[in-house]
Amino acid sequence: MEFRQLQYFVKVARKQHVTQAAEELHVAQSAVSRQIHQLEEELGVQLFVQKGRNLQLTSVGKLFLCRVEAIMTDLERAINEVHEFMDPEQGEIRIGFPHSLGIYLLPTVVARFRETHPRVKFRLRQGTYNSLIRDVVKGEIDLSFISPFPEKHNQVTGDLLLLEELYAIVPQEHPLARNEQIRLEQLKNDSFVMFSEEYSLRSIVLEACTKAGFTPKIGFEGEETDTIRGLVAAGMGVSMLPEMALTEISQLQPSKVRVIEPRVTRSVGLIQRSGDKLPLVAEGFRKFLLEFFIHRS
Incomplete structure (x- = not known):
């Protein structure tokens, strides 16, 4: 064989x-x-x-x-370890991320890390909450950004990096588009553009609507923040997105409004397989991220 x-x-x-x-x-x-x-x-x-x-x-x-x-x-890991032993600055980091963190956060931290480690390579894998945990457990990736951060899990461990606020987004011609802040219940009669069921942001928004006393009417579903944002900007409904997913300016731009009741946040963390020793280069990146978010907060 x-x-x-x-x-x-x-x-x-x-x-x-x-x-x-x-x-x-x-x-x-x-x-x-x-x-x-x-x-x-x-x-x-x-x-x-x-x-x-x-x-x-x-x-x-x-x-x-x-x-x-x-x-x-x-075998792939063994090869990487040999390369790292010969030159730790020449290794490869395999990291996963959800789409909502790939717009701003991931490019920012990778670019910052490569300023001092220019020869380190990155292999990136985008996925949903469950698929990212599965890939970490199977050893297919070393680290993964994840949201929400799993406080207790038998097979993965990690660090909470930040809590991020979610904003309401509405079409620019919406009656509440010029408000600085709203209560979520003010959107109860609107149609919502929602993430598909496998995405964790869907459950966060649904839970927030329940706290606000209503069940949202779902008019459209999507799988990426760009799709959600575009549909809302085109007048197809309203939604909620994390602040980092709203940093990019596009032709179809919805209005962003702070929600004060209930205040909606999501946790963002970094996970690795429990009991596993990270490759040297991946451990270096993990320490860099912890330091980066300490200074960012």
Whole structure:
């Protein structure tokens, strides 16, 4: 069994398509098919079944994928540790983040860190609350920004970085658009543009509306802050977004209004796998972030 076979197997399993896997691997489709066939022959099992134009993992294929991904992650980490040992300033940091922190916060801290560590590389992964925790637990990323910060979790640990205020956003022609502050209940008759169910900001907004004494009417749903902001600016409803998600100026710009009752905040933290020792370069970035947010507060 060769390392290349495992690489090809993982890529085909993720893409569910030999042609697409071959394109990403920059090899011929026949080479990928041949390596997968040889791997199946060596194992004596069928790893994939054809379903339409796609390939799907068999039950034993899914089991094998879990083990192979763990091996690949450990091998990648071992390679990084060797590079760090030779030169700690040349390592790679694998970090996850939710979309709402990718607009301003993530670029800011990465750029600041690279001012003094210019040769450090970053591998970034965007995800939802649950997917980011899963990726940290599986060892696919070293660190992750997360919101809300999980105070108690069996498999991850970390540090609370900040509490961020959420603002109401309304179309510029809305009757409350020129107000400096409002009570959330003043929006109870409006249609809300809400995040999809897998996003933690949705539950924060729903909980705030419940505290204000009403259940919001949901007119539209989206998956990114830019989409939410754009729909509100276009007059499709109202919503609530974190302050950092409102820093960018665009052509479609809603009005931002402070909510004083109830005051709505979200916690933002940094997590890593419990009981795990971070690579040197990732530990250095973690310490930099803690110092950065102490001085920011």
